[in-house]
Amino acid sequence: MADLFTPFKLSDLQLANRVVMPPMTRSRAPDDIPTASMVTYYTQRASAGLIIAEGSPVSREGQGYLYNPGIFMPEQIEGWRRVTESVHQAGGKIILQLWHVGRISHTSIQHNHLAPVSSTHRLAEGVMAFGFNDSGEPDFVQSSVPRALDTSEIKRVISDFRQAAVNAVEAGFDGVELHAANGYLFDQFMNPFINDRQDEYGAQSFTNRMRFTLEVVDAVSDTIGPQRVGIRLSPFGVINGVSVPDDEEAIFLELGKELAQRSISFIHVMDQTGFFNTPEGVKPTSDLIKELFIQWRSVAADIALMMDGSMNLLRANHLIRTGVVDLVGFGQAYIANPDLVLRLQHGYPLNAADRATYYTGGDAGYVDYPFYVKKEA
Numbered sequence: 594m595a596d597l598f599t600p601f602k603l604s605d606l607q608l609a610n611r612v613v614m615p616p617m618t619r620s621r622a623p624d625d626i627p628t629a630s631m632v633t634y635y636t637q638r639a640s641a642g643l644i645i646a647e648g649s650p651v652s653r654e655g656q657g658y659l660y661n662p663g664i665f666m667p668e669q670i671e672g673w674r675r676v677t678e679s680v681h682q683a684g685g686k687i688i689l690q691l692w693h694v695g696r697i698s699h700t701s702i703q704h705n706h707l708a709p710v711s712s713t714h715r716l717a718e719g720v721m722a723f724g725f726n727d728s729g730e731p732d733f734v735q736s737s738v739p740r741a742l743d744t745s746e747i748k749r750v751i752s753d754f755r756q757a758a759v760n761a762v763e764a765g766f767d768g769v770e771l772h773a774a775n776g777y778l779f780d781q782f783m784n785p786f787i788n789d790r791q792d793e794y795g796a797q798s799f800t801n802r803m804r805f806t807l808e809v810v811d812a813v814s815d816t817i818g819p820q821r822v823g824i825r826l827s828p829f830g831v832i833n834g835v836s837v838p839d840d841e842e843a844i845f846l847e848l849g850k851e852l853a854q855r856s857i858s859f860i861h862v863m864d865q866t867g868f869f870n871t872p873e874g875v876k877p878t879s880d881l882i883k884e885l886f887i888q889w890r891s892v893a894a895d896i897a898l899m900m901d902g903s904m905n906l907l908r909a910n911h912l913i914r915t916g917v918v919d920l921v922g923f924g925q926a927y928i929a930n931p932d933l934v935l936r937l938q939h940g941y942p943l944n945a946a947d948r949a950t951y952y953t954g955g956d957a958g959y960v961d962y963p964f965y966v967k968k969e970a
Contacts, residue, residue, distance in 0.1 A: 627672030639685030657694030677765030695778030776833025864902030
């Protein structure tokens with residue numbers, strides 16, 4: 594029976610185990626270019642079956658956080674190449690998450706201080722970007738009022754994703770993941786409480802709501818091959834100004850069918866249950882996601898399924914052994930435990946992550962977490 598440490602064939606990639614390091618923003622890239630410390634950070638964690646490198650903006654317009662390594666400039670491609678070469682030399686597999694934040698950005702980050710773009714002109718009230726405050730200091734700031742993309746501009750954004758995928762392959766990545774989760778640009782088209790458009794990308798039907806997502810999937814798949822393409826989704830999620838509509842399960846089931854027809858590599862879902870308290874009498878998000886995964890199995894049998902969020906060894910193995918998922922991501926645990934696979938496999942204690950250093954820059958809380966050393970008897 595398969596478990597977390599059983600090898601897995603993900604499209605053309607042979608993974609040593611089913612442990613995934615999911616994408617996590619760490620804001621460690623001055624000038625938005627990958628650094629030597631990033632080479633160390635990812636190489637330390639190369640024993641994961643799969644690394645999904647942190648969300649990488651496909652354009653300056655798509656950026657919502659300072660010190661975030663992009664994939665749209667030659668210097669960024671070269672910086673990422675140093676990361677992938679080192680990870681591969683250590684025996685690891687690594688793909689890159691392609692990201693456009695949409696309205697979750699700030700004018701201080703945008704080129705010429707322009708407004709961020711989105712499906713809508715409506716502000717994400719109370720949602721923060723990581724930009725510069727009024728004093729010019731790096732800070733979490735209220736995201737800016739966005740500008741709704743004109744219909745004719747959407748093709749250009751899709752083209753940005755296509756080129757970013759080409760750049761990722763040039764940088765040596767084994768594939769890409771489209772970040773279509775957590776209230777960023779894809780969700781801003783999919784969600785009817787955000788999307789107030791009146792064109793073919795509006796919220797009038799499932800087809801229209803899914804159009805942007807599927808056009809990006811098609812553009813990227815046609816360019817680098819569907820076997821190199823995965824997607825991250827967050828059904829029933831409420832991060833970054835998202836509200837859950839009554840038809841959430843239905844549209845994500847339909848999206849799964851469409852993705853299956855395109856033969857992409859995997860669907861990756863972030864379970865946000867641990868982010869919020871579930872009211873009494875309300876079914877937990879984790880249960881809703883599990884039910885959706887079971888339905889996806891019947892309509893998208895050839896696509897690998899991956900889950901992360903509030904994960905531990907017991908839950909991960911249960912999800913794999915019962916066939917709900919194929920791969921499991923461990924987020925915060927990977928921040929503090931570069932040798933997480935070893936620790937999980939042998940029951941060694943885990944280092945605790947220091948939240949105060951998640952986004953502070955520098956090597957502290959980044960590449961200085963210790964590997965496990967077995968004590969002499």
